[in-house]
Amino acid sequence: MTEIPLDLAELRAVTAYAVACAEPALAIFDQARPADDRPRAALEAARAFAQGAKRSKAIRDSAWAAQRAYQEARDAGESAAGEAARAAVAACGAAFLHPLAKATQVLHILGPAGHAAYAFELAGGRYPVDPCALADPIVLRVLARYPKAPPGRGRAGELARELDTLLRPA
Known part of the structure; x- marks a missing residue:
């Protein structure tokens, strides 16, 4: 398998981008499940890494906790809140x-x-950020080293592929 050069500064930039993209969805999760801070804690762990903290088990643990929050929201029929939690998991x-x-x-x-x-x-609203505008040159350079986003993964995967197409030069 071919390896892609990737340094710590690039990982931090990609993580900062991921957090910025996921964070607006916390409002959806918080509205449905105000007592559950697991997705917020996951984003805080990812943000800490992006800002210079060590990449640690705490990030993985908070991601697993946010994954459980997703599952609980999904099982309760709160699909929009579930996807918001999945955004936090993905940011980690x-x-x-x-x-x-x-x-x-x-x-x-x-x-x-x-x-x-x-x-x-799912919440009937509009995504309030432009993920293309959030992508700095470092994120774009890292993305360009990878193959295009894979098929599948439902509607979230479809939206990620649309973003992938927008971010890559024609």
Whole structure:
């Protein structure tokens, strides 16, 4: 498998981008489940890494907790809140982007935006950020090293692929 050069500064930039894309969806989660702070804690752990903290088990643990929040929201029929929690899970995943030339790795970069945008669709609203405008040159350079986003993954995957197309030069 081909390896992609990826340094710590790039991982931090990708993670900061992922957090910025996922964060607006917290409002949807908080409205449905105000007593559950697991997705917020996951974004805070990812943000801490993006701002210079060590990449640690705390990020993974908070991601697993946010994943449980997603499952509980989904099981309660709160699909928009569930997708908002999945955006937080995906933002944590950005900190663990692998330097492997695999299309699935692109979801570590664009998955948070895909899940957040889908959360807003399900809630009947409009995604309030432009994920293209949030992508700085470092994020664009990292994305360009990877294959295009893979097929599948439902509507969130479709939205991530649309974003992938918009962010890559024609």
